[in-house]
Amino acid sequence: MQIYLPIAELPVSIFLVLGLGAAVGFISGMFGVGGGFLMTPLLIFIGIPPAIAVATESAQIAASSMTGAIAYWRRRALDVKLGTVLLVGGIAGTVLGVWFFNAMRRLGQLELVIVISYVVLLGAVGGLMLVESLRALISARRGTPPPRRVGGAHPWYFGLPLRMRFHRSKLYLSVIPLAVLATTIGFAGAVLGIGGGFLMVPALIYLFRVPTAVVVGTSLFQILFTMVAATILHAVTNQAVDIVLALLLVVGGVCGAQFGARAGKNVKGEHFRLMLALIVLAVGIRFASDIALPPEERFSLGVMEVR
Amino acid sequence: MGRAAALAIIAVLAAQPARAEGLVLSLSSHRVQITQTYTGAELVIFGAIMRDASSAGRQGRYDVVVTASGPKGSTVVREKVRTGPIWANLSQRKFVNVPATLAVLATREIDEVAEPILRTRYGLGLDALIVRSGPDQVEDAPFREALIRLKQEAGLYVEDGRGVTFITPGLFRATVPVPATAPVGTYDVTVALLSEGVQLARESTHFEVTKVGFEQALAQAARTRAWLYGLLTASMALLFGWMATIIFRRD
Numbered sequence: 136m137q138i139y140l141p142i143a144e145l146p147v148s149i150f151l152v153l154g155l156g157a158a159v160g161f162i163s164g165m166f167g168v169g170g171g172f173l174m175t176p177l178l179i180f181i182g183i184p185p186a187i188a189v190a191t192e193s194a195q196i197a198a199s200s201m202t203g204a205i206a207y208w209r210r211r212a213l214d215v216k217l218g219t220v221l222l223v224g225g226i227a228g229t230v231l232g233v234w235f236f237n238a239m240r241r242l243g244q245l246e247l248v249i250v251i252s253y254v255v256l257l258g259a260v261g262g263l264m265l266v267e268s269l270r271a272l273i274s275a276r277r278g279t280p281p282p283r284r285v286g287g288a289h290p291w292y293f294g295l296p297l298r299m300r301f302h303r304s305k306l307y308l309s310v311i312p313l314a315v316l317a318t319t320i321g322f323a324g325a326v327l328g329i330g331g332g333f334l335m336v337p338a339l340i341y342l343f344r345v346p347t348a349v350v351v352g353t354s355l356f357q358i359l360f361t362m363v364a365a366t367i368l369h370a371v372t373n374q375a376v377d378i379v380l381a382l383l384l385v386v387g388g389v390c391g392a393q394f395g396a397r398a399g400k401n402v403k404g405e406h407f408r409l410m411l412a413l414i415v416l417a418v419g420i421r422f423a424s425d426i427a428l429p430p431e432e433r434f435s436l437g438v439m440e441v442r
Numbered sequence: 443m444g445r446a447a448a449l450a451i452i453a454v455l456a457a458q459p460a461r462a463e464g465l466v467l468s469l470s471s472h473r474v475q476i477t478q479t480y481t482g483a484e485l486v487i488f489g490a491i492m493r494d495a496s497s498a499g500r501q502g503r504y505d506v507v508v509t510a511s512g513p514k515g516s517t518v519v520r521e522k523v524r525t526g527p528i529w530a531n532l533s534q535r536k537f538v539n540v541p542a543t544l545a546v547l548a549t550r551e552i553d554e555v556a557e558p559i560l561r562t563r564y565g566l567g568l569d570a571l572i573v574r575s576g577p578d579q580v581e582d583a584p585f586r587e588a589l590i591r592l593k594q595e596a597g598l599y600v601e602d603g604r605g606v607t608f609i610t611p612g613l614f615r616a617t618v619p620v621p622a623t624a625p626v627g628t629y630d631v632t633v634a635l636l637s638e639g640v641q642l643a644r645e646s647t648h649f650e651v652t653k654v655g656f657e658q659a660l661a662q663a664a665r666t667r668a669w670l671y672g673l674l675t676a677s678m679a680l681l682f683g684w685m686a687t688i689i690f691r692r693d
Contacts, residue, residue, distance in 0.1 A: 144623060244531075429524075430529055439542050
């Protein structure tokens with residue numbers, strides 16, 4: 136059954152898009168990631184123009200992070216103050232990102248920027264996660280406890296000006312590095328159509344020592360608002376948000392996420408991270424092969440601009 | 443004297459074969475409406491060849507070429523070039539005035555219909571239409587060929603040597619495809635009548651592709667009320683996200 140997408144100006148199969156939404160939603164529910172880094176590439180692979188895939192995906196991420204954020208809010212596993220600071224940086228980054236996105240689109244280099252960024256980002260994050268989870272698996276098998284982090288000494292960037300106290304996260308640190316982190320991720324999110332949870336969560340844990348109990352909820356809270364801002368900004372500045380496609384993705388994703396969350400309870404922590412690392416790497420390799428292997432068709436058509 | 447003048451006029455008329463045949467066209471519809479279930483459309487064009495006394499004795503068969511051309515626009519063809527370890531779109535040519543869609547339907551293969559020079563002059567066939575001089579002077583043949591090939595693979599450009607059929611010797615029909623990804627706008631349909639490689643008559647008509655109803659309202663809202671449209675999309679996403687926590691609540 137086909138449905139016509141009014142903004143993308145092409146028909147797609149309803150079941151294909153619902154299915155993709157559900158499959159990615161399953162993975163995102165299972166691992167607690169937004170899934171944008173999987174969904175946007177998949178949309179591009181099935182023929183949705185990259186600009187529309189990126190802009191529309193921000194609406195889907197808003198929906199899935201809404202579901203997640205509410206769940207964490209009910210359990211009080213969410214640092215609103217920290218989330219708000221991150222949000223300010225995230226929105227600044229989103230504005231910059233949408234501007235950059237439109238500039239690259241005009242230059243005709245948007246696709247290359249998206250592909251290279253995905254390769255670098257997914258390769259780096261997937262590689263780090265793989266190493267980390269393999270190390271954890273090996274030490275678990277040997278029976279030695281993983282080396283504990285040495286507490287006490289704070290990294291230098293905690294002491295920068297504008298220090299603020301975050302009670303829930305038991306932190307007292309400068310907001311400058313937090314804002315820089317959130318701006319960078321907001322920028323990447325707007326350009327690549329990702330929420331950035333898979334960057335934000337490790338960064339908050341390893342760089343800022345935010346307790347793991349509140350880190351996912353806080354990250355979801357921040358993603359929720361940045362993606363709402365991204366959806367509106369994309370709609371206003373480049374008219375690339377397709378509401379019909381967004382609706383299909385949201386419905387599929389929301390349902391898939393519920394089943395994913397149940398399935399995720401039966402998987403062990405180390406295996407869990409290893410699987411996520413492999414998924415991230417696989418998407419990265421898929422993108423890398425796009426630009427590394429000699430193409431079957433050397434030529435490609437840009438978007439037609441009808442006057 | 444009067445009779446000689448009449449004969450002279452007939453002789454002049456007979457020497458202008460373009461006047462001898464005429465075409466009358468009828469398109470099954472002048473409007474293609476894009477609705478939610480739109481997956482492409484087909485229009486049927488009928489044509490009648492009007493002959494007069496001077497062409498009654500014409501030897502040889504007629505050829506008909508139907509060209510349906512979509513809204514014109516600019517597009518970029520990029521070529522991947524190896525730079526270090528990666529293949530990147532580094533080489534590109536812009537085509538400023540090419541139709542978004544193009545369907546060339548004929549009674550036989552287009553290169554049998556007329557000589558290349560005449561095909562270029564009359565604009566018959568994909569090759570002739572995209573090479574045409576004008577503001578679109580693109581030197582590099584590979585890019586032009588790639589444009590045609592990629593458009594054909596996408597189903598946007600079609601050339602069919604069996605797309606026009608004669609029902610009677612003076613009446614023909616053709617099915618003009620409108621692809622699923624056709625943009626909205628005005629589509630020109632030009633019909634050329636040829637015999638032995640010479641164009642005898644040419645007639646054109648047109649049709650519109652428009653979005654209607656829901657699709658039209660959404661596309662227009664996205665353009666003219668972008669803030670509202672963005673807010674609507676975002677609130678819809680939030681609403682579904684919130685509903686999911688209620689529907690699937692386990693505690």
